[in-house]
Amino acid sequence: MSATLDSRNMIGAGMTTQPVVDVRGLRMRYGTRDVLDGIDVRIDRGEVVALLGPNGAGKTTTIEILEGFRRPTAGTVAVLGEDPAHAGDAWRARVGVVLQSWRDHARWRVGPLLEQFAELYRPFTAEGRRGPYDLAELLDLVGLAEHRGALVRSLSGGQRRRLDVAIGLVGRPELLFLDEPTTGFDPVARHEFHELINRLSDFDDTTVLLTTHDLAEAEKIASRILILDGGRIVADGSATDLARSVAGVSEISWREGGSRQVHSAADPVPFVRDLLARPGVQVTELQVRSQTLEETYLSMVARHEAAGDRHPIDQEAS
Numbered sequence: 001m002s003a004t005l006d007s008r009n010m011i012g013a014g015m016t017t018q019p020v021v022d023v024r025g026l027r028m029r030y031g032t033r034d035v036l037d038g039i040d041v042r043i044d045r046g047e048v049v050a051l052l053g054p055n056g057a058g059k060t061t062t063i064e065i066l067e068g069f070r071r072p073t074a075g076t077v078a079v080l081g082e083d084p085a086h087a088g089d090a091w092r093a094r095v096g097v098v099l100q101s102w103r104d105h106a107r108w109r110v111g112p113l114l115e116q117f118a119e120l121y122r123p124f125t126a127e128g129r130r131g132p133y134d135l136a137e138l139l140d141l142v143g144l145a146e147h148r149g150a151l152v153r154s155l156s157g158g159q160r161r162r163l164d165v166a167i168g169l170v171g172r173p174e175l176l177f178l179d180e181p182t183t184g185f186d187p188v189a190r191h192e193f194h195e196l197i198n199r200l201s202d203f204d205d206t207t208v209l210l211t212t213h214d215l216a217e218a219e220k221i222a223s224r225i226l227i228l229d230g231g232r233i234v235a236d237g238s239a240t241d242l243a244r245s246v247a248g249v250s251e252i253s254w255r256e257g258g259s260r261q262v263h264s265a266a267d268p269v270p271f272v273r274d275l276l277a278r279p280g281v282q283v284t285e286l287q288v289r290s291q292t293l294e295e296t297y298l299s300m301v302a303r304h305e306a307a308g309d310r311h312p313i314d315q316e317a318s
C-alpha cells in the first residue's frame, strides 16, 4: 500500500483506505436479457458521481443492487466494505436512499414523519458519527421549513420530492443514493438542491451517487460522470475529461473585418494564440465555447449505437 493516504479515502485516522463502492464484473440478467454485462466501478469517499444513460440502460438496476434491494446475477459488490445483499441495519444506517418514487406516508405530517425516521437511526449513532439531523436543520436544508406541519398528501410534486430527499438524508448518511432526485423541481428548487449536494460533499464528505437525465445538472454537481450504455460503462471521467475524448470539443468564434468566423478545435489555446498573433488582423468578439456535456453525451451514445452495442443483449433474439 502507498505510504501517502488520500484523505478522501480514509475511514478514520489510522485506518486503511477503502473505496465507498467497489464493484467488479457486475452482471444482471432479467429472464434472457443481460441488462448489465460486466461492470467495474470504484467510488471513493467524497465523490459526487452521476450515472447517466439512455432509458432502460440499467441505471436504476445498478443503484438498487448497490442499495441491497436487488441481487445481481454475477459479480462482487462491496458498499462501505460490505455486500449490500447481506448487510445489516448498522450498514443501512450509514446509507441514504432516495428512490425514484415513494407512494406511502400520505397521511403523515412532514415534521413527525421525519422525526420518526430520525429515531430509527439513533441507535446506530457510533462514536465519531454525529447521528441523525435535528429536524429544524434538516427542514431548512431541504427547503421545507414552512411545511413542517403540512400533511404529506397536501404537498406539491416538488415539495414531495424535497421530502424524499429529506428522508434519504435524515440519518446523515456517509453514502447517499439519489435516483432522479430533481424530477418535478422548479428552477429555484433545482438550484437549492445543487447547493445542498455541494455542501454535503464539501463539508460532510458525503459520497453521492445519483442518476439523472438532466445533463446540465450532472455537469454542475458531479465530480465524475459514468455513462452506462449497452450493459457497460462506456465513459468515466469529469465532464471536461469526457468532452476532451470526443473530437472537436471547443468552438472558437470571432469577428474579423466585419465577418463572423467559426472554428472547432480539440485544444483551442494554440489556435487562439496564432489567431491573435496574425499581423494586421483585428479580431473582435472572440469566444471559446467548450462542448457541453449534453453534446458530449449525444456523441458518445451515438458512437455506441453506430457500433451496434446500444441495446442490452437479448439472448433469445441473437
Ligand SMILES: Nc1ncnc2c1ncn2[C@@H]1O[C@H](COP(=O)(O)OP(=O)(O)OP(=O)(O)O)[C@@H](O)[C@H]1O
Residues within 6 Å of the ligand: 030, 031, 035, 053, 054, 055, 056, 057, 058, 059, 060, 061, 062
Ligand atoms: N424487475 C424486472 N424484471 C424484468 N426486467 C426489468 C426489471 N426491472 C428492470 N427491467 C428491465 O431492465 C432494463 C433496465 O431497467 P432500469 O430501470 O434499470 O433502467 P434505467 O436506466 O434506470 O432506465 P430509466 O432511465 O428509464 O429510468 C429495462 O429494459 C427494464 O425494462
